[in-house]
Amino acid sequence: MNIKRSIVTRVRVAFLAICLFAFAIIYKVGYIQFKDGDKWKELAQEKRFHYQPIFATRGNIYSNDERIMATSLPFYRVAFDPTISKDEVFRDGIDSLALQLSRFYGDRSADYYKRKIKNARLSKRKYVRINNRLINYQEKKAMAKWPIFRAGKNKGGVIFEKLDRRFLPFGSLAKRTIGFLNEDKKGAGLEFSFNRHLAGKDGEALYERMAGGNKPIYDGTEVKPLPGFDIRTTIDINLQDVAESALYKALTLNDAAHGCVILMEVSTGEIKAIANLGKAGPGVYVEDYNYAVGNQGRTEPGSTFKLASMMALLEDSDMKLTDTIDTGNGSMRIGGAVKTDTHGNGKITLQQVFEKSSNVGIAKLIQEHFGNDPQKYVDYLFKFGLHQPLGFQMNGEAVPYIKTPKDRSWSRPSLSTMAIGYELKISPLQTLAFYNAVANNGVKVQPIIVKEIKRADQVLEKFEAKVLNPKICSDETLAELKLMMEGVVEKGTAKNLKSKDYKVAGKTGTARKVIKGQYTKKYSTSFVGYFPADRPKYSCIVIIDSPNRNAQYGGDVAAPVFRELADKAYAQDLAIHAPMVRRPANVAPKLPSLHxxxxxxxxxxxxxxxxxxxxxxxxxxxxxxxxxxxxxxxxxxxxxxxxxxxxxxxxxxxxxxxxxxxxxxxxxxxxxxxxxxxxxxxxxxxxxxxxxxxxxxxxxxxxxxxxxxxxxxxxxx
The missing domain is CATH 3.30.10.20 (Trypsin Inhibitor V; Chain A)
Structure with a gap:
């Protein structure tokens, strides 16, 4: 009896607890519904509507003659509010509209589109994305005439969401230089470096959150975006085309790892062509990295650095090009390190040391003159500006590395090793700027690739090359350096560049590659110089990295690319040949020339x-x-x-x-x-x-x- 009473009591207590809990829920629901209802409705309204950006149209990128290299083309995504149209309009047009959509997109049947739209209308969905495929402007115009859609946005419910897509009219030409910008605002090239000019100013509009996407609400509060500015580069499209094709041909011919070419105007510092190609597969090369400017292109330059060593030697001594030095059988040892030439040259002049690119000759000259004070040699390199970046307009410029006697890695052979272009690192663009200074009568200028920031025909900002060093060395040294570089082409390691139409001055380079801390039999081949040698207009550098065929020297691998680009530049620049005849100015018409x-x-x-x-x-x-x-x-x-x-x-x-x-x-x-x-x-x-x-x-x-x-x-x- 007591057990039965106990069970009944427990059931009653449990029932009472459940009732109290149920009443508490009902009370809370009522409280939320009536007491706090306004607060929660206001919060829901805030969450439902929000402002989101309307992206501005990016500015164009032009070549030096204002041909478009990159532009933005408008495309549209089609969405629909099926609840807007009247019943009779919807009923009369839905079958035809579904058939048009099926034929246009070609991915689903007319019944599918009809069901999709009718179901959205029945469930009062105010936003339905018809298809994820983007359409162009002409397709948009045609679609706007379809049943239901023809009533427009406010009565038919069609929504055309505009999206811009970047388009390169010249395909992959200068693609790495033009660059890119991803959704995280990271990128490379001009698109990234000049993003603040190209991007414009985004607007904003009110959007309503709905199943399937966000529907724009045009209530008059929207802010229109401001399009970005245009930039005009220094790139010559024709020379850029030749640079890329010549580089590609040399890379495939030699099965090389990667390469780059830079062509620059001597006096202005304007880059007329810059090409970078890396190996993507057997016989396939793409613009995967800016080797001409960035850290991956910063390497030991090898023999092209001998110009800096000779400049320091001539500046700090009274030596002449006719003075001689004994290179012996082409081998020398300094502090346990061995310097070698391809063959013994015996006693030769300073001119011949440079023409034959004698490692032993340069190493002995620098060691004998600066051996007691190696810091003095390094100071000359600093004076030439070889230790500093150029402040190039594009992001990602490599920082040069010039070793000093204070470095922990400095050793007795370091001076002679640096003299021939090792134990230091410098980018191709920085090497070219140094050679360009010699061609420019000692004036070292900052290379530039963008000339103007524009809005339509209005120039907002203009760029000119800064003078980094008004006199890199004395006129006497310059004259001797020019003779040495001309001799390299006339009778030295780059005789295959000799032309009957114009003179070339420059230097070949063949540097052994370091892999896993060890020098290997892989080489970085190069040629850097300027033309015409008697009145320099252009300077140019070519790097071909790790050629895998029989040719292994700069004169055989890199020089032919230089020759092909120089021939093209010389042929199209009539100012180099003879002064142009001045034509009488045309009388401006009263009306603009419109077509x-x-x-x-x-x-x-x-x-x-x-x-x-x-x-x-x-x-x-x-x-x-x-x-x-x-x-x-x-x-x-x-x-x-x-x-x-x-x-x-x-x-x-x-x-x-x-x-x-x-x-x-x-x-x-x-x-x-x-x-x-x-x-x-x-x-x-x-x-x-x-x-x-x-x-x-x-x-x-x-x-x-x-x-x-x-x-x-x-x-x-």
Missing amino acids: AGNQEELTLLCNKLGVSAHPVNPEEDWIRVDTQKHSVAMKPVPVKEGRVPDVKDMTLKDALYLLENQGLKVRASGLGRVKAQSVPAGVPVRKGMWITITLERNGTTTKPIAGDTVLAIARAY
């Missing part, structure tokens, strides 16, 4: 210039201009989906935009505006169709030179 293009842009230009412009149809995007006596008439240029557009008289950028958006593959030849197209306007576009457009400037066709100006323009996606 064809985007109506909004040309109208804005006319307004800025105060020219009366009369559009025939203000709704048209593309027009052709008829210049009249005191005004211009704008006639529409119809662009039909699936048909070849008429791009005559348009700029290359506008022509590329229209043709690429129709799915055409484009080849362009010449400079200026389009004067002819190989496929007539109105012809139906077939898949994979190519079209060639010919451009002219001032009524004269620019003749292509050995294919350098003929471009194969790939699609951006």
Whole structure:
């Protein structure tokens, strides 16, 4: 009996506890719903709506003659608010819309798109991403005319989210120099180094969080983004093309690990071409790293450093090029270290020591003159600025390493070893700047690769090369150094560079590679110099690292690349040959020279210039201009989906935009505006169709030179 009463009591207590807990839950729900309801509704509203950035369009990157090297093209992602349209509009258009979407994207059936949209409408979802594939501007215009969509954003619910994609019209040409910027704001090249100019200023807009994505809310509070500035580089596209092709050919011929080329204008410091290629597989080379500037390219230079040793020797002594030194059988020992030549030269002059690139000769000269005070030799290297970075415009410049007697690794052989380009490290760009100073009559200038920051035609900032050292050495030393470098090409280790058209001065280099702390039989081959030697216009350096075929010396491996690029530069620069005949200035026309293009842009230009412009149809995007006596008439240029557009008289950028958006593959030849197209306007576009457009400037066709100006323009996606 007592057990039964105990059980009943426990059940009653448990039941009472459950009831109390249930009442507590009901009370809490009511409290939250009625007492704190406003607070939680306000919090939910704050979480539901938020501001997010609208990214600005990045600025363009131009070559020295203002050809586009990198630009941003607009693409769109299609989304939809199926709850906006009225019942009858939705009912009448959903079948046709689903069929259009199925045909356009080609990935799902019409029933799939119909179910997806109807289900979203029934569940009152205000944001549905139709497809992740991006569409171009012409596709967007066509899609805006489809059922339901044609009612627009506010009545039809279609949402076109604009996204910019970076496009390189010249493909991989100068790709590593142009560089990149990833989502984490990390990158390389000009895109990274000049990001604060190119990026512009992002705007912002109110977005509503929804299943499937964020829907923009255009309530008037949105801030429009400001597009980025353009940058104009010093790069010559034609010379860049030759530099890359010559380097690629040398790398594949010698099965080398990597290489780089830099071509610079002597007096201005402007870099006209810079190419970097690394091995990605058998016979395959890509621009994987900036070996010309960065840390991976900072190596022991070898014999090209002998110019600095000879400069220090001539500055600190009264020696002449006709003085002699005995190199014996081509071998010498200093403090247990052995210096060797490829063969014995016996007693030779200082001129011949440099021409033959004698390790023994240079090592003995420096050891005999600076052996009692090696710091004095190092001080000369510091005076020449070889221990400091150049302050180059692009991020990632390597810091040179010049050993001093205070370093713990300094030993008795260090002085003679440094004299021939070992136990120190310097980048190709820093080596070139030093040689360029000799060509520039002793004035050491800072290399530059960007000339201007621009907004349209307005120059916002201009860059000129800084003078790093107004006089690197005496005029007497300069004259002797120039003779030595000319002798290297005339009768020394680079005789294969000798040309009947112009003189070259320079120095070959062959440096043994250090792998795992040991010198190996792998070499870094190089040639650095300038041309024409009697009136220097360009300086150039070529590095070919670890050639694996029979050729192992700078004169055999690197010098041919120098020759090919020098021939091209000399051929196209008429100022080197003879002064150009001055032409009388043309009388400026009363009206601007307008032809064809985007109506909004040309109208804005006319307004800025105060020219009366009369559009025939203000709704048209593309027009052709008829210049009249005191005004211009704008006639529409119809662009039909699936048909070849008429791009005559348009700029290359506008022509590329229209043709690429129709799915055409484009080849362009010449400079200026389009004067002819190989496929007539109105012809139906077939898949994979190519079209060639010919451009002219001032009524004269620019003749292509050995294919350098003929471009194969790939699609951006």
